[in-house]
Amino acid sequence: MILTDRDMPDMDGLRFVEQLLQSPELAGKAKVIVLLSTGQQGESARCRELGVDACLTKPVSQAELFEAISRVLGPLPSKPDSPQRIRRQTVPKANRLRVLLAEDNAVNQKIACRFLEKEGHHVTLACQGRQALDAIERENFDVVLMDVQMPEMDGFEATAAIRAQERDSGKHLPIIAMTAHAMAGDRERCLAAGMDNYIAKPISACELVELLEEFSGAAREEASPA
Numbered sequence: 001m002i003l004t005d006r007d008m009p010d011m012d013g014l015r016f017v018e019q020l021l022q023s024p025e026l027a028g029k030a031k032v033i034v035l036l037s038t039g040q041q042g043e044s045a046r047c048r049e050l051g052v053d054a055c056l057t058k059p060v061s062q063a064e065l066f067e068a069i070s071r072v073l074g075p076l077p078s079k080p081d082s083p084q085r086i087r088r089q090t091v092p093k094a095n096r097l098r099v100l101l102a103e104d105n106a107v108n109q110k111i112a113c114r115f116l117e118k119e120g121h122h123v124t125l126a127c128q129g130r131q132a133l134d135a136i137e138r139e140n141f142d143v144v145l146m147d148v149q150m151p152e153m154d155g156f157e158a159t160a161a162i163r164a165q166e167r168d169s170g171k172h173l174p175i176i177a178m179t180a181h182a183m184a185g186d187r188e189r190c191l192a193a194g195m196d197n198y199i200a201k202p203i204s205a206c207e208l209v210e211l212l213e214e215f216s217g218a219a220r221e222e223a224s225p226a
Contacts, residue, residue, distance in 0.1 A: 001030065001031045001032075001033065001069065001072065001073060002017075002020065002030050002031070002032045002033070003033045003035070004016060004017060004032070004033075004034055004035070005034075005035045006034055006035060006036045006037065006043060007037060013034055013035070014034070014043065014046055014047070014050060017032055017034065017047075017050050017052060018050055020032075021050065021051060031053045031072040031073055032050075032051070032052045032053050032054075033052070033053060033054045033055070033056065033068055033069070033072060034047050034052050034054075034055050034056075035055075035056055035057075035058050035060065036055055036056065036057050036058065037057070037058055038057060038058070043055070053072040054068045054071065054072050056068055062180065062201070062202050063105055063107045063108055063201075063202070064107065066107075066111065066202045067107045067110075067111065070111065095213070095216035096119075096120040096121050096122070096216075097121045097122070097142040097143055097212060097215065097216060098121070098122050098124070098139070098140065098141045098142045098143075099116055099121045099122065099123050099124070099141065099142065099143055099144075099145060099212075100123075100124050100126060100132060100135055100136065100139075100141045100143070100144045100145070101113065101116070101123055101124070101125050101126065101144075101145045102126045102127075102128070102129065102131070102132040102144060102145065102146045102147055102150065102155065102158065103125070103126075103127070103145070103147045103150075103178070104127050104128055104147060104149075104150045104151060105147075108147075108201070109125060109127075112145070112203070113125065115205060115208070119209065119212075121212070124139060124141070127150075128150045128151050128152050128153055129150050129152065129153030129154055129155065129157055129158030129161075130152055130153045130158075132144065132146070132158050133153075133158060133161055133162065136162065136173065141173060142174070142215060142216075143173075143174045143175070143176060143212065143215045144162075144173060144174070144175045144176065145176050145178055146158060146159060146175050146176065146177055146178060146195065147178045147179075148177055148178065148179040148190070149179070149180065155177060155178075155195075156193045159175055159177075159193050159194050159195055160193065160194065162175065162194075163194040174196045174197075174215045175194070175195045175196055176195065176196065176197045176198070176199055176211055177190035177193075177195040177197070177198045177199070178199055178200075178201055178203065179198070179200060179201065180200075180201045186198060186200070197211055197214070199211060
């Protein structure tokens with residue numbers, strides 16, 4: 001994949017792409033994303049003529065860039081002897097979780113749901129903290145992926161409400177915090193708020209798999225008869 005800016009000295013991005021795609025080694029093989037500045041939307045037609053796979057207008061958010069990269073590259077094939085592929089083939093169905101995803105960003109929702117469902121987990125979506133609390137009252141979940149920044153009721157407020165309800169029930173619902181700002185002290189703040197773990201966005205698929213596996217065993221033990 002090639003990510004290039006439209007505005008560059010000496011040779012601009014579109015001229016660069018035009019010459020680049022004339023190379024027999026790259027033509028039809030390399031995926032190209034071009035970054036445009038505000039006011040250059042008219043360049044999108046030129047990009048299509050050149051065979052550019054996607055255009056983004058700056059400033060580009062992490063979510064927009066991640067979605068564009070995922071879209072143009074598509075699913076990456078796993079090598080037959082890949083450790084990740086071997087691990088996934090041996091994951092029993094009993095380890096699949098009922099996941100509540102509390103996330104307000106539409107792009108992040110789509111990406112996370114697609115990945116979790118591909119892993120075999122059942123996903124329920126909540127767009128803000130109040131909806132997450134309502135979902136927990138209606139259904140049983142094995143784990144919550146809780147975005148820290150949400151409208152009306154954020155992840156910290158929702159977690160506090162969940163933990164307050166659990167004081168009477170004696171239950172404990174695992175909550176994994178998600179935040180777009182990976183800063184020093186974030187993990188400690190999330191743990192202090194009653195969350196069980198923390199993951200920074202954009203989320204690493206491998207890291208999320210490892211986190212969910214920590215709770216698969218607990219969910220299996222809880223579901224097993226005494």
